[in-house]
């Protein structure tokens with residue numbers, strides 16, 4: 259059953275289940291809703307890097323931090339299409355474009371992004387964007403251009419949010435997610451662990467996601483990759499068990515969502531990634547970079563798929579199967 263009325267107490271109970279039982283329970287639910295051998299391969303390209311006016315403590319692209327990230331203005335449409343073709347040829351079925359903007363502005367750059375979406379649309383991949391805050395009108399324009407999904411992470415709990423970002427608030431986040439949802443674009447929203455938050459904050463974020471009127475179709479779970487020059491540069495890395503606990507709880511709360519094992523995968527060996535898949539993760543990002551932080555190389559992922567007998571999930575699978583991915587009921 260798909261539920262949107264989870265209580266914090268219920269989620270706390272699930273989250274604190276002894277880890278092997280938690281994995282077992284999540285794996286059981288995963289098998290009821292997904293083919294456990296299938297994992298979607300996505301590619302994330304930074305189409306505009308650095309120089310961002312926001313102050314997200316984890317992000318090397320914030321202009322105010324001194325990091326090694328090289329800024330570049332918005333890429334040309336042709337460059338993006340070329341990258342997407344390469345990603346497709348390497349097995350990706352979802353292509354996500356990220357721009358280091360606080361919000362979308364109605365200017366020539368946005369028109370260019372709309373052209374990118376239109377160009378990518380004919381390539382048979384799910385097209386996703388992450389461009390910052392979005393008005394209902396901008397969401398509609400993206401939808402009309404053919405955008406399949408929009409990513410806007412909650413990052414952490416409402417209570418911990420101010421510790422990480424001060425230039426916008428949690429309500430802004432939720433508003434953009436609502437604008438995306440209303441436009442008919444598939445919602446991608448998750449968060450990051452390892453930023454100094456407590457278990458209660460992790461539970462709080464999952465509670466917000468799992469009690470949205472409709473669950474996000476896609477839930478990325480990221481482990482912080484501390485980057486020199488950012489306020490979180492000295493943060494201790496999270497253990498694989500913390501990732502597994504997040505993934506398994508997300509899988510149980512939002513059974514139909516694609517749970518994406520995202521940043522932080524570079525440090526995981528095959529066994530650790532296998533545990534994440536067993537706990538319900540069914541998507542990875544391929545390519546040697548995840549926006550600006552390192553990610554496993556394509557060949558390593560091919561080997562991973564072979565070793566674990568995984569197969570890449572095709573694009574638009576739910577749509578092709580006639581399932582309404584935009585409904586929870």
Ligand code: SF4
Nearest residue numbers: 310312314317320358
């Ligand atoms: S996470 Fe996004 S909004 Fe925050 S500083 Fe980085 S690019 Fe800007």
